[in-house]
Amino acid sequence: MAVTETGVSYYGISYVEHARRDFQEMIDHNCTAVLLALSEFDLDFRKPAIKEIAQAGREMGLTVYLDTWGIGKWFGGEPPSLFLTNNVGNRQVSAFSDEPLPAACFNTTAFREYFFEQCDWLAKEVDADGFFWDEPHFALPKGYASITGGAGDDWACRCPFCRKQFEAQYGYDMPRQLTMEVKRFRHDRALDILETVSRRIKAIRENSKIICCVHATLGTYYVTENRGYDNWDKVARSDACDVFSSTILSYQLPRDFFRSITKRTIEVAKRNGVGNQRWIMGYYQQPENLDEIVDLAKLYADLGTESLFAWTYRGGHGTVLAAPRALELWDAVGRAYGEVLKR
Numbered sequence: 001m002a003v004t005e006t007g008v009s010y011y012g013i014s015y016v017e018h019a020r021r022d023f024q025e026m027i028d029h030n031c032t033a034v035l036l037a038l039s040e041f042d043l044d045f046r047k048p049a050i051k052e053i054a055q056a057g058r059e060m061g062l063t064v065y066l067d068t069w070g071i072g073k074w075f076g077g078e079p080p081s082l083f084l085t086n087n088v089g090n091r092q093v094s095a096f097s098d099e100p101l102p103a104a105c106f107n108t109t110a111f112r113e114y115f116f117e118q119c120d121w122l123a124k125e126v127d128a129d130g131f132f133w134d135e136p137h138f139a140l141p142k143g144y145a146s147i148t149g150g151a152g153d154d155w156a157c158r159c160p161f162c163r164k165q166f167e168a169q170y171g172y173d174m175p176r177q178l179t180m181e182v183k184r185f186r187h188d189r190a191l192d193i194l195e196t197v198s199r200r201i202k203a204i205r206e207n208s209k210i211i212c213c214v215h216a217t218l219g220t221y222y223v224t225e226n227r228g229y230d231n232w233d234k235v236a237r238s239d240a241c242d243v244f245s246s247t248i249l250s251y252q253l254p255r256d257f258f259r260s261i262t263k264r265t266i267e268v269a270k271r272n273g274v275g276n277q278r279w280i281m282g283y284y285q286q287p288e289n290l291d292e293i294v295d296l297a298k299l300y301a302d303l304g305t306e307s308l309f310a311w312t313y314r315g316g317h318g319t320v321l322a323a324p325r326a327l328e329l330w331d332a333v334g335r336a337y338g339e340v341l342k343r
């Protein structure tokens with residue numbers, strides 16, 4: 001297998017004529033695809049621009065994916081949540097303290113309806129090639145960093161809605177400890193919303209490709225982080241996944257980790273008959289020697305990566321999460337793509 005798709009995420013949901021220039025720059029950086037990072041505010045406020053920008057990307061020959069970025073703070077990402085602003089309830093609740101958390105409980109009917117409506121609209125109205133489920137996760141009450149965060153003791157969600165549903169299923173109050181049943185319940189509820197929405201999308205737009213991107217963590221016998229999507233095989237074989245993807249890795253991690261995560265991602269994808277995708281960190285941090293990005297892309301390609309993406313366009317230039325040498329990093333990503341892409 002070879003790398004047949006190279007892409008970058010893009011925050012620029014504003015003016016289609018600006019997006020066209022940026023898309024040309026992506027093409028010049030050997031990108032074949034773009035991931036539109038859509039915040040809840042974009043989805044509420046910039047609907048016409050989303051349509052125009054997706055269409056422009058397709059017209060220019062890019063494959064266009066829609067990323068429900070940070071929605072409800074259930075998906076990864078920095079944008080604030082309108083759902084949390086507009087709803088006083090329906091929040092995830094800490095199992096240990098019973099405190100509400102700054103994350104929507106995606107298991108509640110209220111949030112599910114909200115999310116389904118957004119995705120129905122995108123599937124109906126926006127001419128795109130697919131959707132991207134971006135690091136979905138239960139809130140980690142201790143606020144561990146999403147990139148490498150270790151396992152904590154506290155967990156979510158033990159809100160009234162989840163407790164009621166757990167009791168209906170198991171016949172007793174939801175424990176405060178992560179028992180086998182609690183883990184199973186959380187896995188099932190975490191997948192159910194993604195499977196339901198993926199089926200709805202395909203009923204509207206049959207050829208929509210669904211990429212499910214989980215946190216690139218150990219997930220071993222001894223250490224799992226209990227985000228709800230830790231059983232990669234279960235995720236990959238679900239209706240929420242045509243392409244199994246694992247997220248970026250910090251350059252401060254040993255290179256062996258890059259190899260083992262990529263190997264495991266590809267094995268899981270193969271075993272479950274779906275495509276695979278790996279991500280390169282193209283913001284915030286950079287390796288000392290930027291040519292290491294080219295080496296990493298080659299390593300991923302050698303291991304069998306089909307789709308290779310970087311977060312984000314121009315190394316995050318102009319944001320607080322820009323890499324120190326953001327534009328040079330972006331050029332290195334472009335060089336790396338040029339080396340591994342089989343057109």
Ligand SMILES: [Zn+2]
Nearest residue numbers: 105157159162
């Ligand atoms: Zn809940």
